[in-house]
Amino acid sequence: MEAIALISIFVLAVFVGFEVVSKVSSTLHTPLMSGANAIHGIILVGAIIVADHAKTNLELILSILAVVLATINMVGGFVVTDRMLEMFKGKKKEGK
Amino acid sequence: MNTFLYDLIGLAAGVCFILALKGLSHPRTARRGNTLGAIGATIATVLVFFSSENEHRNLPLILGAIAFGVLVGVPAARKVQMTQMPQLVALFNGVGGGAAALVAIVEYLHLGTEATTAEVIATVFTVVVGCISFSGSIITFLKLQELMTTRPVIFPAGRFIIAATLAAVIGVAGWVIAALGTTPLLILAGLSLLFGVLFVLPVGGADVPIVISLLNAFTGLTVAASGYVLQATLLIIAGTLVGASGTI
Numbered sequence: 001m002e003a004i005a006l007i008s009i010f011v012l013a014v015f016v017g018f019e020v021v022s023k024v025s026s027t028l029h030t031p032l033m034s035g036a037n038a039i040h041g042i043i044l045v046g047a048i049i050v051a052d053h054a055k056t057n058l059e060l061i062l063s064i065l066a067v068v069l070a071t072i073n074m075v076g077g078f079v080v081t082d083r084m085l086e087m088f089k090g091k092k093k094e095g096k
Numbered sequence: 097m098n099t100f101l102y103d104l105i106g107l108a109a110g111v112c113f114i115l116a117l118k119g120l121s122h123p124r125t126a127r128r129g130n131t132l133g134a135i136g137a138t139i140a141t142v143l144v145f146f147s148s149e150n151e152h153r154n155l156p157l158i159l160g161a162i163a164f165g166v167l168v169g170v171p172a173a174r175k176v177q178m179t180q181m182p183q184l185v186a187l188f189n190g191v192g193g194g195a196a197a198l199v200a201i202v203e204y205l206h207l208g209t210e211a212t213t214a215e216v217i218a219t220v221f222t223v224v225v226g227c228i229s230f231s232g233s234i235i236t237f238l239k240l241q242e243l244m245t246t247r248p249v250i251f252p253a254g255r256f257i258i259a260a261t262l263a264a265v266i267g268v269a270g271w272v273i274a275a276l277g278t279t280p281l282l283i284l285a286g287l288s289l290l291f292g293v294l295f296v297l298p299v300g301g302a303d304v305p306i307v308i309s310l311l312n313a314f315t316g317l318t319v320a321a322s323g324y325v326l327q328a329t330l331l332i333i334a335g336t337l338v339g340a341s342g343t344i
Contacts, residue, residue: 003214006324006332013333016114017340024121034185035120035130036341037312039113042137042334043196043319045144046326050202051158052150059202064161066198071165073192078134079173080184085127087178
């Protein structure tokens with residue numbers, strides 16, 4: 001893809017990112033950060049791409065390590081965020 | 097798979113991430129948002145195996161590595177005490193940053209001298225910031241877990257050392273961009289790791305969440321940069337969203 005297309009996507013995504021989180025309530029800061037943390041686990045896709053076309057053993061070892069780390073980031077991130085939000089739900093019910 | 101269809105599904109995954117962040121900013125929709133994010137991530141991960149550029153080499157190894165990652169990540173997230181969640185998030189963020197740095201290093205080795213200047217700059221950025229995020233998050237984890245002192249660690253001439261390390265990082269980054277070698281890149285990675293440690297050490301306990309948030313945004317940006325090198329639109333979208341949302 002052309003560089004300018006990729007850069008355009010980047011710039012537009014910056015604005016979307018700002019807009020989407022601009023009205024977050026302060027109690028949700030931590031879960032939102034944790035959710036965002038899980039989303040950048042998407043580097044897993046990048047790790048799979050490089051592992052797929054690795055030519056040397058060094059490339060393969062490093063990229064497989066990257067796959068493991070990225071999976072931990074992504075899967076663990078979503079599970080932990082879900083648990084945080086579960087805790088919020090529990091608190092609310094007690095409040096009522 | 098047809099490239100158009102492939103890109104279309106990739107776009108759907110990107111939309112999932114946007115809706116996920118939007119959902120997470122409101123109490124009522126927060127859980128649904130998180131689930132949407134997980135769905136988007138699953139779609140993206142499955143999809144990449146069907147890319148027309150995927151050669152299905154090393155497939156068993158990759159699947160094994162994913163399974164191993166799940167086996168480590170899920171129990172860690174399930175069993176952790178509520179009070180220990182922030183440090184777990186810091187740790188997850190760190191391994192994500194480390195993964196991004198590794199991806200950039202591998203791509204750099206792979207491209208060799210064919211890389212364009214823009215690609216080299218993006219790679220260097222990913223390695224530097226990914227390494228800072230990795231070592232910084234590990235220190236944050238150690239502080240929160242109280243495996244080391246939670247008070248600010250300030251040593252004589254600390255500011256000077258930090259500034260000197262940063263200058264060295266920038267200098268070596270310039271060297272990599274100009275000279276294109278594996279050794280300079282590894283030196284750069286080492287210096288960046290050191291800078292990440294020095295950067296977080298002086299931070300006191302109360303300010304740690306801010307540091308996690310900042311490092312989280314850092315990792316997001318590294319993911320976006322590696323998306324540029326790999327020409328993966330979805331990585332750019334997801335990474336940038338996280339980078340921008342770190343500003344809250």
